[in-house]
Amino acid sequence: MPASLVLRPAARPDLPAVLALLADEERVVDPATVVVGAAYERAFAAIEEDPRNEMLVLVDAAGVVVGCLQATYIPGLGRGGAERALIEAVRVRADRRGDGLGRLLMERAVERARARGCALVQLTSDKRxxxxxxxxxxLGFARSHDGFKLAL
Incomplete structure (x- = not known):
C-alpha cells in the first residue's frame, strides 16, 4: 500500500465521512453536511464492539476518508468449520475512482480475511x-450463486 494511504478500522470521528460515501456513489458528499442520527450511532457502536465485524476506512495523507467497506466474519459448519467473510458497503469517493483505490481496498480486505483463516470471501452487489x-x-470473484433478500 502506498505510504500515503492507510487502511484501518473506522473510528467514531470517521462516521460522517463513511455515511457521506454511502449516501451517493456518483458525487462527493461533504461529510460536514451529514446528519448522524441515533440509529447510525447505535449501528456503528455495535460494529465497533463486535469482534466479527469491522468497518474499514482507506485514508489518504491529508486524513481524508477516500474509501470504506464493512467486513463481517461468519462462523459456519461448511468448509471444515472455517469462517467466511462477507464484504458489504464498498465505496470509493467519486472523485478518486480510477486511481486503483477500490482494488487496493478489496485486496487488503481479502488479505485480512485470509489472515483470520477464512475459507471464502463473499459479497453481494445490486444488479444495477x-x-x-x-x-x-x-478481482477474481465468480458469480457462483444467486442471492435473495426479503425486506422487513
Missing amino acids: RERAHRFYAE
Missing part, C-alpha cells in the same frame, strides 16, 4: 451496478 460487477470479476 454493472461497473461494480466487472470490477469484482477482475
Whole structure:
C-alpha cells in the first residue's frame, strides 16, 4: 500500500465521512453536511464492539476518508468449520475512482480475511451496478450463486 494511504478500522470521528460515501456513489458528499442520527450511532457502536465485524476506512495523507467497506466474519459448519467473510458497503469517493483505490481496498480486505483463516470471501452487489460487477470479476470473484433478500 502506498505510504500515503492507510487502511484501518473506522473510528467514531470517521462516521460522517463513511455515511457521506454511502449516501451517493456518483458525487462527493461533504461529510460536514451529514446528519448522524441515533440509529447510525447505535449501528456503528455495535460494529465497533463486535469482534466479527469491522468497518474499514482507506485514508489518504491529508486524513481524508477516500474509501470504506464493512467486513463481517461468519462462523459456519461448511468448509471444515472455517469462517467466511462477507464484504458489504464498498465505496470509493467519486472523485478518486480510477486511481486503483477500490482494488487496493478489496485486496487488503481479502488479505485480512485470509489472515483470520477464512475459507471464502463473499459479497453481494445490486444488479444495477454493472461497473461494480466487472470490477469484482477482475478481482477474481465468480458469480457462483444467486442471492435473495426479503425486506422487513
